[in-house]
Amino acid sequence: MAALPDTAALDRLISERLDALLPQKLAELREKKTASMTIIATKGTLDWAYPPFILASTAAALGWNVSMFFTFYGLNLLKKDISDLKVSPLGNPGMPMKMPFGPDWFRGINWNIPNVVEAGIPGFESLATVLMKQTIQNKGVASIPELRSACIEAGVNLIGCQMTVDLFGFTHDDFIPEVKEYVGAATFLPMARDADVSLFI
Amino acid sequence: MTTAVLDAKGLNCPLPILKAKKALQGVPAGGLLEILATDPGAVADFQAFCRQTKNELVSSTQDGKVYKFVIRRLT
Numbered sequence: 001m002a003a004l005p006d007t008a009a010l011d012r013l014i015s016e017r018l019d020a021l022l023p024q025k026l027a028e029l030r031e032k033k034t035a036s037m038t039i040i041a042t043k044g045t046l047d048w049a050y051p052p053f054i055l056a057s058t059a060a061a062l063g064w065n066v067s068m069f070f071t072f073y074g075l076n077l078l079k080k081d082i083s084d085l086k087v088s089p090l091g092n093p094g095m096p097m098k099m100p101f102g103p104d105w106f107r108g109i110n111w112n113i114p115n116v117v118e119a120g121i122p123g124f125e126s127l128a129t130v131l132m133k134q135t136i137q138n139k140g141v142a143s144i145p146e147l148r149s150a151c152i153e154a155g156v157n158l159i160g161c162q163m164t165v166d167l168f169g170f171t172h173d174d175f176i177p178e179v180k181e182y183v184g185a186a187t188f189l190p191m192a193r194d195a196d197v198s199l200f201i
Numbered sequence: 202m203t204t205a206v207l208d209a210k211g212l213n214c215p216l217p218i219l220k221a222k223k224a225l226q227g228v229p230a231g232g233l234l235e236i237l238a239t240d241p242g243a244v245a246d247f248q249a250f251c252r253q254t255k256n257e258l259v260s261s262t263q264d265g266k267v268y269k270f271v272i273r274r275l276t
Binding site: 035054057058061062063139140141142150154 | 211212213214215216218219221222239240249250253254
């Protein structure tokens with residue numbers, strides 16, 4: 001009569017083999033899988049347009065699958081014309097105020113302008129935006145339209161938040177035709193769940 | 202085989218990477234792409250880029266303020 005298999009010994013053997021093989025198997029699977037990233041873009045100013053578009057375009061260049069979900073003020077970044085995005089130094093103590101022209105010693109000065117002055121001068125925001133754009137150009141940093149085009153070209157999925165479109169009284173016609181779809185949180189969350197990297201910006 | 206050259210001097214993150222990715226598409230498999238850049242961040246970025254995209258970073262050198270990267274297209 002054949003001996004009954006010793007299940008305890010078998011389990012132990014399987015467990016040992018799994019321990020030995022699993023890390024390598026998992027590494028192989030990870031290597032084979034195309035990485036993916038989802039980003040929630042919630043800000044609509046010139047400065048805050050940079051992180052989502054830089055990360056998305058770079059991830060796409062690395063060969064990752066990227067989806068961007070634009071909600072609240074982030075919807076601004078999907079408008080047909082985004083050459084008029086603005087930056088506000090008002091209530092933004094982290095923002096250096098430096099001049100993008102003149103000799104080096106002058107460029108190095110951080111102009112500490114009080115909020116009450118910034119708020120009181122008409123057109124101060126526009127002035128700050130002009131200076132920021134000049135700095136961006138001087139430093140060889142890409143423009144936002146340029147980065148957005150790079151994202152579109154690389155096949156990044158642009159997704160609009162339908163609720164915010166309604167809330168702010170926009171129509172789909174306000175946005176670039178490359179927007180793939182207008183959906184809600186229930187559609188985005190499963191995408192984020194499957195992504196390797198998911199960011200809220 | 203001729204080496205394609207990409208001049209990314211004066212450009213800042215992530216433009217050298219984005220332009221290199223585009224330029225690589227025009228390089229035949231096994232071909233070389235030489236990139237010139239002045240962004241110090243590009244040194245680490247091109248290493249990571251090549252690892253991620255499974256291309257070979259043949260060399261990474263510096264001449265004054267200019268960095269030179271040579272990438273062999275494998276994928």
